[in-house]
Amino acid sequence: MRELTAEDTSLLELVDRLxxxxxxxxxxxTISVAGVDLIYLGLNVVLAAVETIETSQERRAS
Amino acid sequence: xxxxxHAIAAAPPASISPEGLRGRPLSxxxxxxxxxxxxDWAPDIKLExxxxxxxxxxxxxxxxxxxxxxxxxGTAFATSDEARASLDKRAAGLRAALTRVAGKSELALTLLxxxxxxxxxxxxxxxxxxxxxxxxxEARRAEHAAREARRARSESLVERVVADLAIERQLVWHExxxxxxxxxxxxxxxxxxxxxxxxxxxxxxxxxxxxxxxVVNGPWPPYTFARVE
Numbered sequence: 001m002r003e004l005t006a007e008d009t010s011l012l013e014l015v016d017r018l019x020x021x022x023x024x025x026x027x028x029x030t031i032s033v034a035g036v037d038l039i040y041l042g043l044n045v046v047l048a049a050v051e052t053i054e055t056s057q058e059r060r061a062s
Numbered sequence: 063x064x065x066x067x068h069a070i071a072a073a074p075p076a077s078i079s080p081e082g083l084r085g086r087p088l089s090x091x092x093x094x095x096x097x098x099x100x101x102d103w104a105p106d107i108k109l110e111x112x113x114x115x116x117x118x119x120x121x122x123x124x125x126x127x128x129x130x131x132x133x134x135x136g137t138a139f140a141t142s143d144e145a146r147a148s149l150d151k152r153a154a155g156l157r158a159a160l161t162r163v164a165g166k167s168e169l170a171l172t173l174l175x176x177x178x179x180x181x182x183x184x185x186x187x188x189x190x191x192x193x194x195x196x197x198x199x200e201a202r203r204a205e206h207a208a209r210e211a212r213r214a215r216s217e218s219l220v221e222r223v224v225a226d227l228a229i230e231r232q233l234v235w236h237e238x239x240x241x242x243x244x245x246x247x248x249x250x251x252x253x254x255x256x257x258x259x260x261x262x263x264x265x266x267x268x269x270x271x272x273x274x275x276x277v278v279n280g281p282w283p284p285y286t287f288a289r290v291e
Contacts, residue, residue: 004243009172009277013247017170017285018114022134023070023156024290025148 065089065100065145066109067137069121069130069283070156073097076128083116091139093146094153096160099124100145103138121283129164131156131288155290163288167254167281169261173219173246173274175212213238216245219271223248226267227260235286245274249286257281 004012066083075090075097082088082101091098101120114135121132139145149156216238224234229250236248252260261278268276 004174006275006277009174009244010279013170013172013277013279014118014282015114016247017168017282018118018135020134021285021288022132023159023288024134025067025137025152 063141064103064105065091065098065139065142066103066117067098067100067133067139067145068117069099069124069132070149070160071097071099071124071128071130072157072160075099076124078123078127083113083120088120089142091142091145091149093150094157096149096153096156098133098145098149099130100139109136118283125167125283129160130283131159131163132283132285152290159288159290163251163284165254166251166284166287167257168284168286169250169252169257169264169278169280170282171223171246171248171250171264171268172244172277172279173216173248173268173271174243174277175245176273176275209239212245215273219246219274220248222271223264223267227264233287251284251287252281254281 068082068088073092073095075092078088080088083103084101084107087102089100089102091100099120117135121130124130125132139148220236220238223246224231227250229252233251234248235250236246238246240247250260250264257280261280265276265278268274268278
């Protein structure tokens, strides 16, 4: 497993706040809309960003 | 019409661009002297990855226009009446939280172990032992000691940051050792007009630690401090 970079960390911290912090309105909050699992969504946001970082690094190296 | 919630603010609403996520209308539902900013959504539209970050940018825009409490991403209401009823039910707590974060922003500090194989605190070296059972138990003991050493070091890092930043405890939230890489995840609530100055200060303080790599983020809307008692 590779270590977290600063970019990964920033995105993880932000996604953690979006999905796990903020006001929860009692009794009305949902953790998904239209059947999307937000934990899965969060992971995908992170993975997508990591892919973007890696692609741009490869582009710079070539 | 579903409402996808973004932020709660005091009435009356600030004048902001009426554009919500994906260019859909941004609406305001008011109750108990408070209002909820949300995007008019349709139940058949699935949220996608960019929507999470678009929600963040929208909350930033709302917080720049008026003090607001970010709502957890993915919170939805079937109707405006449901949204208003939810606000009304918790109006006192929401107003108190709004007062607490008004004019303030969140800074985030993450401390990553500099070298997982090297710099993270390790227990004393393991003595030579005989037999697989004894070796297993000694290995378990060593792992436990390593975890405890990392946790103790992480807590001492938090104490140093809080002391050097000279900030009240109630304006700091933290967790330690949330994963193999992360020693500390910390958030501080600071006056928005001082946020960039405090961010530099936070970076300077964290840069003194030799066993961790600091990552400083923000200023962000006060996500971590938007809890309602």
